[in-house]
Amino acid sequence: xxxxxxxxxxxxxxxxxxKTGRPVLVATDVSSGYGSGRxxxxxxxxxxxxxxxxxxxxxxxxxxxxxxxxxxxxxxxxGEISLFGLPLPKATHAVSEAGIAYVPQGRDIFxxxxxxxxLLMGAHASKKKEIPAILERILTYFPALRSHLNRCGxxxxxxxxxxxxxxxxxxxxxxxxxLDEPTEGIQPNIVSQIAEILDRIRAEMKLPIIIxxxxxxxxxxxxxxxxxxQKGRIVVQGKIDxxxxxIIGKYLKV
Amino acid sequence: MAxxxxxxxxxxxxxxxxxxVSIGMVVIFGNMNVVNLAHGEFxxxxxxxxWGLCELGLPFSLSVxxxxxxxxxLGALCERLVIKRFYARLExxxxxxxxxxxxxxxxxxxxxxxxxxxxxxxxxxxxxxxxLVFPAYNFVVIAVAVFVVLFVCVLFYKTGLGKKIRAIRQxxxxxxxxxxxxxxxxxxxxxxxxxxxxLAGAIIAPLKIVYPxxxxxxxxxxxSTVVVGGVDSFVGTAxxxxxxxxxxxxxxxFMSEIYAQIIVLIGIILxxxxxxxxxxxxxKR
Numbered sequence: 001x002x003x004x005x006x007x008x009x010x011x012x013x014x015x016x017x018x019k020t021g022r023p024v025l026v027a028t029d030v031s032s033g034y035g036s037g038r039x040x041x042x043x044x045x046x047x048x049x050x051x052x053x054x055x056x057x058x059x060x061x062x063x064x065x066x067x068x069x070x071x072x073x074x075x076x077x078x079g080e081i082s083l084f085g086l087p088l089p090k091a092t093h094a095v096s097e098a099g100i101a102y103v104p105q106g107r108d109i110f111x112x113x114x115x116x117x118x119l120l121m122g123a124h125a126s127k128k129k130e131i132p133a134i135l136e137r138i139l140t141y142f143p144a145l146r147s148h149l150n151r152c153g154x155x156x157x158x159x160x161x162x163x164x165x166x167x168x169x170x171x172x173x174x175x176x177x178x179l180d181e182p183t184e185g186i187q188p189n190i191v192s193q194i195a196e197i198l199d200r201i202r203a204e205m206k207l208p209i210i211i212x213x214x215x216x217x218x219x220x221x222x223x224x225x226x227x228x229x230q231k232g233r234i235v236v237q238g239k240i241d242x243x244x245x246x247i248i249g250k251y252l253k254v
Numbered sequence: 255m256a257x258x259x260x261x262x263x264x265x266x267x268x269x270x271x272x273x274x275v276s277i278g279m280v281v282i283f284g285n286m287n288v289v290n291l292a293h294g295e296f297x298x299x300x301x302x303x304x305w306g307l308c309e310l311g312l313p314f315s316l317s318v319x320x321x322x323x324x325x326x327x328l329g330a331l332c333e334r335l336v337i338k339r340f341y342a343r344l345e346x347x348x349x350x351x352x353x354x355x356x357x358x359x360x361x362x363x364x365x366x367x368x369x370x371x372x373x374x375x376x377x378x379x380x381x382x383x384x385x386l387v388f389p390a391y392n393f394v395v396i397a398v399a400v401f402v403v404l405f406v407c408v409l410f411y412k413t414g415l416g417k418k419i420r421a422i423r424q425x426x427x428x429x430x431x432x433x434x435x436x437x438x439x440x441x442x443x444x445x446x447x448x449x450x451x452x453l454a455g456a457i458i459a460p461l462k463i464v465y466p467x468x469x470x471x472x473x474x475x476x477x478s479t480v481v482v483g484g485v486d487s488f489v490g491t492a493x494x495x496x497x498x499x500x501x502x503x504x505x506x507x508f509m510s511e512i513y514a515q516i517i518v519l520i521g522i523i524l525x526x527x528x529x530x531x532x533x534x535x536x537x538k539r
Contacts (some may be wrong), residue, residue: 073427096433108428110421121421124414125433172432 022049024176024208025070025100030079032069038077039065041232047176050206052198054213054223054240056252061229063212064105067178070210071095071102083176097125099175105184105212107165111154115145118153118164122171134171141197142167159190166197170205177201179211183218191218198222216248228252257507260386265503266496267392270399273495274457276476277402277488278450283477284486285423285443288337288347292355293476294469296448298362300325300455301464305371314376314460321456322449329448333441341440355469362466373459391460398457402450403492409446410488419443423486482525483534490534497533498522 025047033039039062047053055063068074070081072092081088083098096102101122110118119138123131139146142163148156153164162182169177182198183191195218201207202222213219219226219240226243228236228251236247275297282290290296300321307317332354340346377394380387410416418439421429430436455469462468483494498518505514525533 071431073431091435092427092430093433093435096431102431104428104431108425110424110428112420112424113417117417121417121429121434122432124418168432 023047024049025081025083025210027066027070027081028079030066030069030081031077032065032074033077034065034074039232040069042079043229043232043234044079045227045234045237047208047210050202050208051224052202052209052211052222054211054219054226055229056213056216056219056226056243057229058252059214062232063229064180065232066229067102067104067180067210067212070100070178096172100178101169101172101174101176102178103162103165103169103180103182105180107158107161109153109156109161109164109168111152113153114150115153115156115164116149118168119145119171122168123173126171126173134173138167138170141170141200144193157190159186159193162186162190162194163197166194170201174207177207177209179209179213181212181214183213183215191215195222216243216252258504259384261504261507262500263383263386263388263392265500266396267388268503269496269499270396271454271458271461272475272479272499273399273492274395274402274454275451275472276479276483276491276495277406278447278452278454279476279480280447280483280485280488280491281406281450282444282447283480285419286341286440286447287423288341288444289344289351289477290447291348291351291473292332292358293351293451294471294473295355295358295362296325296329296451296469297455297458297472298464298466298469299328299358300452301373301459301462301468302362302366302371302455303452304456304459305373305464308373314373318453318456322453325452325455326445326449328452330441330445332448333444337444338437338440359466359469366466368466371464373464375460395457395461402453403488406450406488415439415442478522482522482532484532485535487532487534490532493534494532 023046027046028044030043031038031040043062043066045053055066057063065074069076070088072088072090072095076090083100086098088095088100089098110121113121119135120131123134126134144160145163145167148160153161156164166179166182182194186194198209199222202209211219211223220243223240226237226240227234228247230251235251278296279290279293282288282293303321303324304314304317307320308314312320336350336354337347340350375391377390379390381390381393382388410420418429418434419442421432421434422436422439426436479494479498480491482498483490483492501521502511502514502518505517
């Protein structure tokens with residue numbers, strides 16, 4: 001059953017660790033923001049091994065800020081975030097080295113680099129002799145990229161760029177993947193392709209994923225659990241089949 | 255028209271000098287978006303280092319390498335201590351690099367007084383092309399300029415370090431998200447840019463008089479060359495160096511050099527009016 005957590009003041013807070021598996025990422029009482037303004041206010045959640053967690057909520061509730069805080073792109077004002085029991089580093093590059101990959105909203109591919117260069121940039125820390133095998137494995141997930149390897153990333157379509165961004169993130173051989181609105185602005189047939197790729201990644205790599213998604217249908221098809229945010233807090237969370245119309249109506253409908 | 259080959263050759267030599275003094279600025283301005291007002295002072299520091307090492311009896315070639323290394327380390331230190339605090343803040347970086355330029359000039363005055371130093375020509379004599387004879391060192395300068403452009407092109411387009419620097423230029427946060435340590439890469443970039451300025455100073459030292467304020471003369475020349483070529487383009491800067499120097503040289507053969515320079519400067523203004531991203535920058539989607 002979906003859980004609405006409240007503190008002593010009646011404000012909703014995160015829930016305890018679920019029993020689905022060993023926690024990969026644990027965030028406890030995380031507060032963060034921009035400048036002097038606080039966006040996240042005491043957010044607690046966890047992600048277990050092999051699960052896909054959908055982070056949902058209306059625009060501006062702090063979903064992207066939460067992912068950015070995990071990546072240390074936003075400062076952590078309060079609270080703790082740990083990966084496999086170890087505190088996350090404070091520098092973004094070190095968070096990546098620790099095993100978290102991030103695909104931001106808007107993809108942020110390197111438009112002057114070729115598709116190959118974009119992908120290889122993800123593997124820059126890998127051993128040279130391992131890189132061809134990593135690249136080959138990623139291209140099996142994204143066959144559409146194979147024929148564009150020598151094209152500039154900037155001239156790809158939105159859907160191809162999204163695939164490139166996910167592929168590049170996977171090139172880092174992560175232990176946790178953060179996806180921010182992967183279906184935003186993508187035509188439906190490409191969304192289906194991305195959905196199939198996520199299914200394969202999930203089945204073959206057992207990679208835990210946090211996915212920020214406005215496309216509820218997409219989120220409900222792929223996620224195991226959901227975290228619903230409102231005003232910088234997680235107000236409801238539960239298994240994805242517990243995401244009822246009542247919750248959607250209350251927290252997601254504009 | 256016998257004057258034309260001489261003017262073209264002189265233009266090629268001047269272009270090589272301009273390219274050498276500009277290439278470090280492309281590295282720093284083009285990739286880090288920092289207008290380094292101390293660029294000329296790193297050229298001066300390179301010239302003094304070459305002079306000092308030659309005075310100690312080192313061969314000129316080693317003095318040039320020494321000048322590159324010392325100014326690169328000096329630049330890296332400046333980046334670590336000062337510049338890194340002001341990235342993406344144009345006014346502050348201008349002020350900080352201006353302060354560095356003043357400090358470096360004054361330190362040079364304290365260390366070497368305002369006395370002018372001379373570095374002997376490492377290659378004497380002349381080389382003839384047909385019936386024309388040109389100073390042999392001019393060809394050394396041209397060869398070094400070509401080598402430096404090839405070196406930076408290979409470094410930036412074929413090596414992991416260069417690709418990281420270019421990735422940071424395109425999207426700093428995404429580069430960090432892929433595990434690139436941008437702080438270390440920034441220090442290397444700034445050091446490299448300053449090192450190339452120092453190398454240029456060492457190469458031009460035998461052609462000029464070495465004195466504390468010598469660098470300021472090169473700041474505007476290199477800045478305008480980089481802007482005309484396209485701030486992030488090595489090839490563009492090479493082309494712009496050639497265009498500016500050859501135009502000045504060839505026009506100077508037919509009129510006063512002052513008028514030639516005025517015409518070229520008007521040309522630069524027109525270029526910036528109609529091609530604000532430079533003549534050789536790529537259109538970006």
